[in-house]
Amino acid sequence: MASAAQSRIKSISYAKYGYMFIAPFFLVYCFFQIWPLIYTFILSFKGNQANNAEWVGFDNYSQILFGTGSSQGAAGVHEEFARALGNTFVLWFGNFIPQILLSLLLAVWFTDAKVKLPGKGFFKIVMYMPNIITAASVAALYVNLFGDSKYYFVNSTLMKLGFIAESDPIQFVAGPTASKVMVMFIQTWLWFGNTMIMLMSGIMGISPSLFEAADIDGANSTQQFFKITLPLLQPIMVYTLVTSMIGGLQMFDLPYLYHNGANFSKQLETVAVYIYYNFNKGTVDQASYGFAGAASIIIFAITAVLGSITFYMNRDKDAIAKKKQRKKAEKQMKAKMKQGGLSI
Amino acid sequence: MSKLTRTLALLASIAVVSTAFVACGGGTESTTSTPAANNTASTADNAAEGGDAAAEGGDAAAEGGDASTAEGGDASGELTAGNVSLPDTDDTLTIVCWTDADLQNMFDVYANHSDAKVIYQQCGGNGSEASTQYATYLNSGDDVDLFVAEAGWILNYINDDSMSAPLESLGITTADYADAYQYTVEIGTDNNGVLKAASWQAAAGGYAYNTTLAEQYLGVTSADDMQAKISDWDKFAATAEELKTASEGKVTMAATIGGLWQAFSTAKNAAWVNGTAIQTDVAKEFTDMIKGYVDNGYVNPNVEQWTTDWTNVGLQGETLGYFYSTWCLGEGAQLEQNGGTDGNWNIVVGPQEFFWGGSWLCVSPNCNTATEASKFVKAFTTDASIMEEYALYSGDFTNNKVAMDKIVADGSNSNPLLGGQDQFAVLSEVAAGIKMSDSITKYDQNLKDTFLDTLKKNIDSDTDTIISTFTTQALADNPDLTA
Numbered sequence: 053m054a055s056a057a058q059s060r061i062k063s064i065s066y067a068k069y070g071y072m073f074i075a076p077f078f079l080v081y082c083f084f085q086i087w088p089l090i091y092t093f094i095l096s097f098k099g100n101q102a103n104n105a106e107w108v109g110f111d112n113y114s115q116i117l118f119g120t121g122s123s124q125g126a127a128g129v130h131e132e133f134a135r136a137l138g139n140t141f142v143l144w145f146g147n148f149i150p151q152i153l154l155s156l157l158l159a160v161w162f163t164d165a166k167v168k169l170p171g172k173g174f175f176k177i178v179m180y181m182p183n184i185i186t187a188a189s190v191a192a193l194y195v196n197l198f199g200d201s202k203y204y205f206v207n208s209t210l211m212k213l214g215f216i217a218e219s220d221p222i223q224f225v226a227g228p229t230a231s232k233v234m235v236m237f238i239q240t241w242l243w244f245g246n247t248m249i250m251l252m253s254g255i256m257g258i259s260p261s262l263f264e265a266a267d268i269d270g271a272n273s274t275q276q277f278f279k280i281t282l283p284l285l286q287p288i289m290v291y292t293l294v295t296s297m298i299g300g301l302q303m304f305d306l307p308y309l310y311h312n313g314a315n316f317s318k319q320l321e322t323v324a325v326y327i328y329y330n331f332n333k334g335t336v337d338q339a340s341y342g343f344a345g346a347a348s349i350i351i352f353a354i355t356a357v358l359g360s361i362t363f364y365m366n367r368d369k370d371a372i373a374k375k376k377q378r379k380k381a382e383k384q385m386k387a388k389m390k391q392g393g394l395s396i
Numbered sequence: 397m398s399k400l401t402r403t404l405a406l407l408a409s410i411a412v413v414s415t416a417f418v419a420c421g422g423g424t425e426s427t428t429s430t431p432a433a434n435n436t437a438s439t440a441d442n443a444a445e446g447g448d449a450a451a452e453g454g455d456a457a458a459e460g461g462d463a464s465t466a467e468g469g470d471a472s473g474e475l476t477a478g479n480v481s482l483p484d485t486d487d488t489l490t491i492v493c494w495t496d497a498d499l500q501n502m503f504d505v506y507a508n509h510s511d512a513k514v515i516y517q518q519c520g521g522n523g524s525e526a527s528t529q530y531a532t533y534l535n536s537g538d539d540v541d542l543f544v545a546e547a548g549w550i551l552n553y554i555n556d557d558s559m560s561a562p563l564e565s566l567g568i569t570t571a572d573y574a575d576a577y578q579y580t581v582e583i584g585t586d587n588n589g590v591l592k593a594a595s596w597q598a599a600a601g602g603y604a605y606n607t608t609l610a611e612q613y614l615g616v617t618s619a620d621d622m623q624a625k626i627s628d629w630d631k632f633a634a635t636a637e638e639l640k641t642a643s644e645g646k647v648t649m650a651a652t653i654g655g656l657w658q659a660f661s662t663a664k665n666a667a668w669v670n671g672t673a674i675q676t677d678v679a680k681e682f683t684d685m686i687k688g689y690v691d692n693g694y695v696n697p698n699v700e701q702w703t704t705d706w707t708n709v710g711l712q713g714e715t716l717g718y719f720y721s722t723w724c725l726g727e728g729a730q731l732e733q734n735g736g737t738d739g740n741w742n743i744v745v746g747p748q749e750f751f752w753g754g755s756w757l758c759v760s761p762n763c764n765t766a767t768e769a770s771k772f773v774k775a776f777t778t779d780a781s782i783m784e785e786y787a788l789y790s791g792d793f794t795n796n797k798v799a800m801d802k803i804v805a806d807g808s809n810s811n812p813l814l815g816g817q818d819q820f821a822v823l824s825e826v827a828a829g830i831k832m833s834d835s836i837t838k839y840d841q842n843l844k845d846t847f848l849d850t851l852k853k854n855i856d857s858d859t860d861t862i863i864s865t866f867t868t869q870a871l872a873d874n875p876d877l878t879a
């Protein structure tokens with residue numbers, strides 16, 4: 053029944069069209085992604101400022117990691133990077149933990165069939181809202197609300213209410229601790245809506261029959277949460293943890309933007325800010341490309357290690373055990389067959 | 397059918413390729429506009445404003461035509477251009493700056509003499525930002541004919557031939573600057589002795605104080621009396637103590653540590669870097685002094701220059717005065733922003749003759765409006781009559797001895813913000829003594845920012861700790877340097 057045309061089509065290989073379709077992406081990707089990535093590696097082995105063309109081997113790494121190396125500022129470089137790395141982790145923990153707790157609580161409430169919250173949609177939208185504002189606007193907003201002197205809203209309100217003395221405003225922007233707390237708070241405020249939506253989708257993916265069965269068996273809501281919701285939510289939790297970790301280690305916008313005056317706040321300097329700052333200190337012979345490159349590679353290594361650990365700890369143990377069992381069974385089966393073969 | 401499929405596939409892949417590359421183009425564009433990120437909106441606005449202003453200026457020229465001919469008689473048609481060697485393919489002169497107010501004043505004056513189309517592009521909100529963001533802007537391929545650079549970091553740009561072209565390419569040479577303050581020419585000359593930049597101002601500074609507060613707390617009624625009370629740093633501190641007692645600690649003597657640093661450090665004519673070694677003697681001396689000031693409440697360490705607080709302490713009468721440079725004294729500039737328009741301010745020389753910053757016009761190697769650029773640079777850096785007009789219009793101390801001497805001699809300047817005082821009379825002596833050329837290095841902006849930041853954050857530590865913290869940070873930022 054096949055027509056001539058149909059049989060001709062059979063002989064055409066569609067594979068080449070496939071390659072043609074994906075070629076543009078790969079070309080662009082190589083030019084603008086792969087090469088810059090490789091070049092970052094190369095830069096990390098080259099010098100800084102006026103020596104930026106010179107090959108210096110692991111000098112940048114030893115200065116950043118151990119404070120020893122060719123320049124007199126090595127100790128300072130190490131100190132600054134260590135501070136930046138510390139800040140990165142402090143800021144990440146400080147916004148991730150409250151964020152996940154808050155999101156989890158809200159997600160459970162919003163998905164619980166027994167809790168009939170009116171205006172659920174409204175709340176979800178309102179809580180997601182901060183996430184659609186750019187960090188630049190958010191930073192400007194908070195700097196102007198929480199400014200360091202009595203001329204700004206929060207401090208002046210606290211003064212009028214008599215909580216703090218007029219001569220002693222809280223340094224929400226320049227203070228080393230207060231500014232970190234502020235950045236954690238803003239990050240949490242920005243991202244909890246997003247995390248909540250994600251966790252809700254995870255919870256809604258759990259079969260309602262499990263909850264019904266638990267209800268009938270007399271499990272209370274705490275038991276249901278810890279025995280059903282949390283274990284079955286694990287894949288989504290891992291996803292949230294990994295994305296948040298990658299985002300947290302690369303945290304840049306708020307720590308960089310949240311400051312008064314001309315320069316970014318050193319007490320909020322994260323590794324990403326460190327990289328940007330070293331890369332952008334004026335003209336070519338002012339910038340420290342080597343340090344910026346080395347710091348990028350170090351943060352990449354840290355992300356890779358932490359990511360692997362997270363995955364290792366959260367791998368599906370049942371599935372692995374089952375796989376092992378199956379393999380073992382297959383082996384035994386084969387051995388038996390062999391034996392059987394011999395006996396015949 | 398298969399033809400149709402193939403055509404569609406071809407179209408689709410072309411679309412994908414083109415969008416991919418369009419996206420790339422977008423990428424570079426967005427990186428180039430990153431420097432102006434905080435000002436993206438304002439850049440557009442400014443450009444628009446600039447355009448409007450130019451148009452308005454045109455009207456003004458038409459209206460004010462009589463006045464200017466009556467005054468000098470030699471207004472328009474006078475502008476000359478040098479022998480340019482750069483191209484002349486564009487009809488809009490684009491000047492990159494962060495000092496929009498200055499440029500706006502220049503355009504207002506320029507419109508009386510020329511109807512050329514001149515616009516400015518704001519890049520960076522202040523000198524520190526501009527110092528790093530220019531590099532990206534200049535490499536971006538966006539139109540730029542001239543750019544404005546500040547003393548703190550101009551050396552980075554004029555010593556880099558990919559960033560700046562010699563003024564000779566606009567037909568302007570050192571010989572044109574016989575009447576200029578010589579330090580401006582020395583700074584504008586690069587390591588190879590090529591003139592790369594020209595300044596329209598001599599950045600002499602003074603101490604501007606609030607006359608109402610001075611009378612209320614110190615009983616001072618004239619600028620001469622005020623100067624007598626603060627003519628050196630000991631007297632300055634004694635007056636600060638008197639002020640503190642009289643005002644019960646409500647009024648500080650100076651607004652910011654940054655301003656005090658400017659007054660204290662520049663007159664020492666000591667460079668931050670000698671060879672590759674960081675020099676901290678002046679910083680140490682200053683730290684000792686400032687720690688006393690902060691302990692005694694003569695200055696509030698939490699107030700930062702160029703912030704809302706900076707403005708508020710002046711407007712609310714919480715500080716007696718500011719250290720200002722000439723470019724702070726014009727209409728719309730810092731004196732007005734921080735002091736209001738009541739005219740209850742006066743300026744005096746202060747404890748030390750000092751100078752602060754100053755801006756230079758540099759030529760971009762990509763300049764494509766050479767003739768107009770040449771006319772503009774010549775008008776504002778060599779033409780005595782235009783510079784006089786600009787000084788009277790903007791309150792800026794221009795870089796031309798003839799023009800400034802004439803204004804002081806004629807008594808033709810009175811600044812309403814200073815209650816009619818002529819700031820040029822005060823500043824002209826300071827300007828003559830500026831010796832900045834030996835002391836500026838390309839590390840200045842970074843080291844100054846780092847030092848002041850360290851000082852403010854660690855004000856309770858002892859001097860040695862502050863200096864060593866600063867040195868550590870400075871060396872980390874600048875691997876080229878040594879302690």
